[in-house]
Amino acid sequence: MINLWAYLGISFILFICGIMVMIARKNIIALLLGVELILNAAALNFAAYTKFSNGNLDGHIMSLFIIIIAAAESAVGLGIVIRFFQLRESIHIDDASTLQN
């Protein structure tokens, strides 16, 4: 039987994976994917709590909004990455270091 704790476990693993991507990967596109993982972990949590724990539909609404806003955020993020690529010809995060004194 799949219960609340299974969902929470999955979302926790997703969250940790996202954080690990942000720490370990050097490719900026991969970093944006890591952000998506973290946001999806949160959205999954909201949906799971609504289904199994309290039945408050606000949680589903939150999940929907998270999905919408995540799309907007990655659109803007990709736009900036494209600009960065045109200027630097690289999408390696270590190349973004002119500002550190």
Next chain:
Amino acid sequence: MHLNYLANIGRYIPEILLVILMVGLILIEATYKEDEKDRRYIFITAIIGLVATFVAILFNMGGKPQAIFTNSIVIDDFSSLLKLIMVLGTIAVVYLSRFSKDIYETLKTEFVIMAVGILIGGFLLASANNMLTLYLGIETLSILSYVMASLKKNDERSSEAGLKYALYGGVSAGIMLFGLSHIFGVLGTIQFTGVAAMIPNLTTVQMAILMPSFVLFFAGIGYKIAAVPFHMWSPDVYEGSPTPVTTFFAIVPKIAGIAVLIRVTSVFFTVESPMKVGWIGLMLVVSALTMTVGNVTAIGQKSVKRMLAYSSISHAGIMMASLVMIGDVGIRAVLFYAITYLFMTLVAFYITSIVQDKYGNDHFDRFSGLIYRYPWMAVMMTVVMFSLTGIPPLAGFVAKYNILSSLINSKFYTLAVILGLNSVVSAYYYLKIVRLMVLKQPESEEAIEGFGFLNQMIIVVMTLPIFVLGIFWETIMSFANVSKLFIN
């Protein structure tokens, strides 16, 4: 559930005005941006719209605190005051962007549109009363900020600033949501109203879930106000962005973040519980760290913009310090601090922007001998630097004094001592600029044209409140004491 969602729309007029203004600006921009001369219509419209919003907020003030739109938005004097500060800051920044050379001429109109958009996010955040409006506010603020930071399209540094802002912002928003989702799971509601009473009755397991969730939640807000250890993006973004954008970032997102932090503190933690103790402990540690790290790192900077970035980090720390006393005293101290912070930041950034436009960069040495060339500007900068350090009789002193005295009243002696020591440290780098301006000879003798009578007048007008607030602060505070700030 009745169908009277729109019953209280009269109290939401400022935000509606802003939305109409933003849409209108987009239409006007699409029509008029080709012609150099017609572009001023956009600025005129923006200023008129912002002033109208200011007046609408003034009409909103003084009324009974009220939760509208099925409790998702709260209109009270606390949020209205912070909205007034944000609108004033935006008006000043829109004017600054008009004559600044740091933004491309063709993109200035887009800057104005985005500034209004960020302001809408700030408004939403200042009066958020549930998790959804809070998240929407933070994202409205953030997503437009990413674009704004990379506004200088052909400049590597600006794009890099935008990139860093976007990545850090995305992660911290995700972390905050993860925390919020567990808070929702434990408390069973996304509303803020009425949760304070639930917290003491939780079981141990629920407590164990809730504690780390609040730390994660704090990570998201702490990122917006650049609290240590989430401050890493701030100096880079402030340095890389065009100066008007930096000015804007130092005011609107920061004050909106402080607003939401105050709201969360005074909503969730009014009833005694282990959670409250933990939250106060977190605030104590983070605010002490923020002040100290901001000040100590500011000492070694070579760029004035970067120095001001670190100084704004430490100011955020000071504002957070007054959060540890949960209650009205601390909140009034923060409100006063926010008002003085607005004027001090504006003047400091205006002058930095003018100097940067003249010389091409904002290195400390560009300020040397400024008093021999623009005595008026140097005097204003000196006043602001003294005020930022906290020297009487200027407003910065009163603001810091309010926070210190209420800290001592509530017996947070360690934090008070740390705050005092930090003021001493900050004197070093603030007065370094004064020393360079007054005691050093100018680098070259070349004559540079003045910065215009109107701009001088505007800087003077913005410096005056620093004196007025410093001298007549008792009258202002007693006026603020009468009004009921919160809905509770």
